[in-house]
Amino acid sequence: MKFFVVFAVIFVGVWLWRNNRKEMLQSRNDEMMQAKTRTAPKQQMVSCAHCGVHLPQSEALPSPDGLGGAPWFCSAEHRKLGALKS
Ligand SMILES: [Zn+2]
Structure with a gap:
């Protein structure tokens, strides 16, 4: 027991x-x-206007026209090249 x-x-x-x-x-x-x-958190994805790579908007560089918007670029170099192109 x-x-x-x-x-x-x-x-x-x-x-x-x-x-x-x-x-x-x-x-x-x-x-x-x-x-x-x-x-x-949800991040807006943008594509580089020069090479087309997608990256979060927080990491992208805005267009050089000072408006702080599209087109976006992945790097300073591509921003320079994108500005020369247009
Ligand atoms: Zn790029």
Whole structure:
């Protein structure tokens, strides 16, 4: 009879531990998904007017006319070349 009690206590302990672990993993997964969506905000992609490579607008250089908009360029060199072309 004593063994049954010990066995039951161990069984309940393991069951509780597994339940806790499952919840912990689930909440950690949720946090990771939230972090993923938080660290990857939507970025406007633009293409370089000279070579056509796509890059985030935050990394692109605006046109040299000072308007701060399209056309966009991937580098200072391409901006110079794009300005010469037009
Ligand atoms: Zn380019």
